Amino acid sequence: MKLFSKADIKGGVHHRLHFIKSVYKYRGLLLMLLPGILFFIIFHYIPMYGVLLAFKDFRIMDGIMASPWVGLKHFQKAFSDPYFLQVFKNSLLISIYKHVWGFPAPILFALLLNEVINQKFKKLVQTVSYLPYFLSWVVVAGMFINILSLNGPINAIISILGFKPRLFLTDPTHFRSILVITDIWKGFGWGSIIYLAAISDIEEEMYESAYLDGANRFQRAFHITIPSLAPVIVIVLILSCSSILNAGFDQVFNLYNSMVMDVSDIIDTYVYRKGLLDMDYSYATAVGVFKSIVALILIIGTNKAANKLGGKGYGLW
């Protein structure tokens, strides 16, 4: 996936005269671009400037500019706050669990689905597997709250088997597993699309000649299908690495409760409560900035690593 090429970045001003001429020549196109650029300035770059809040004691009457500078005070406060460290740890843990279990799930599903010969059944499973992705976390959380409740079907099965019913969603020992499982439930089908597409792009002749050489189905899967998926797997991995601190705001927010706060409160829910409910704007911004910077470092780092390990063209840029 090349979002843009090297030429995109290097292109630009060589000769001033040439430049002015081409601006005039392409004025129509530049005018079309104007609203978009204004949008990105207003709704992305101005909030980036708002990051300054993190280094100030924000007073709403004074605005961002006139509020007094306080340096790294809010960052120091965050790092000396055991609760922030807990929230940071939760974000990392939940996200790592989700990656470890959730990353291979769609790949495995795509590989196995590809081996299904009955086309109608294959299509049915495939279609159904995408559906949960199109529902909001409010809806999905609502369903699972129902299913996991004391008199829901899971507990019905547990009591039929002779065990004691459990309150899954208020039990800190189960909560993170529930986050991981519901996340996989919602996303595995959708996540598999990209792999299924890549599989369908593999040339038929490769399989045919492997077959003639005596390779069985497992050998064909291991020597043709999986290696052909490697570039796609790397790209998806890079993209997901950048979101390692995104433990899933929508999901956690809709599933958590006061009983499981210690294991489920993540950076994003913490920022929301501190910033918008407690109106501790500067502190919440500082926590958010810390998260964004870590994410930025991660994506640049993984992209570099991908280009180095896999050769040019593996990274996003």
Place this chain on the structure above:
Amino acid sequence: MKMVILKKSASEKVFDILNYVFMFLIFLITVYPFWNQVVTSLSEGYSAYLTGMLLWPAKISKKAYEMVLGYSLLWTGFKNSIIRTVLGTLISLVFTSLTAYPLSKNKLPLNGFFTGMIFFTMLFNGGLVPNYLLVKRLGMLNTVWSLVLPGMIGAFNVFIMRNFFKSIPESLEESAMLDGAGYFRIFLAIILPLSKPVIATVALWVAVGHWNSWFDGLIYITDKNKILLQIVLQKIIIENNSTNIQEIMQRLQSNERSNYTGRQLQAAILLVATVPMIVIYPFIQKYFIKGIRMGAIKG
């Protein structure tokens, strides 16, 4: 694999059987949560608490649906979510395509600068508080604009469209230019009609995003008349807000009321809210697949 497999070894046959069983389980696991809502919502009163109610309601009743459909806040939510989705999608499409088209021309001056500037927004953002304060300062709180404008153009969608526009042969535009058409004319008369697949894809992505989005509705909208469907759901299902459930229940006769617990109501409201998505889903599904292939692999 369309190839005919002539003979299968024993281990391959065993694998086939296991694989079919596994796929069937996946199918069940995906479908069951929906079915569970159907069963719960159709159960009468306390029969929703019987453990036998796994696959079929003990006693069928449409009461929960009658109550939910008479709940005015639900319809307010539906209306506002539809307005948001339609308006948001239209605006997004217009401005995303207007941004993507110039960037598809390598000769555009400062193309690299603008591209980089848009790409950077995929890597870094100001975060929740600065965004909230901006929307507030712009006076958009409690208006549909707070839901539609901040996410109007997504960098990723711009790049997907741009890559598609790039794949259109330039000779088409050149001949139009010789006929005296300007870039805007070419964009409207040639590029857009040829770009239906990518436009449909982005439209669907954006529309689903709007329909399902709720957090912005939670923080920017406090006016009850402007509430979004997802927030109504959240109040009733997640927060288990008893005043809301009470409000729905008031329509019941008092002796019937004690028999209902809100559980069926929650399931019914959840399904009613999901119906539009499930109904249009089969139609939009193929576009999504096409879109993701186009954007991610072919791009």
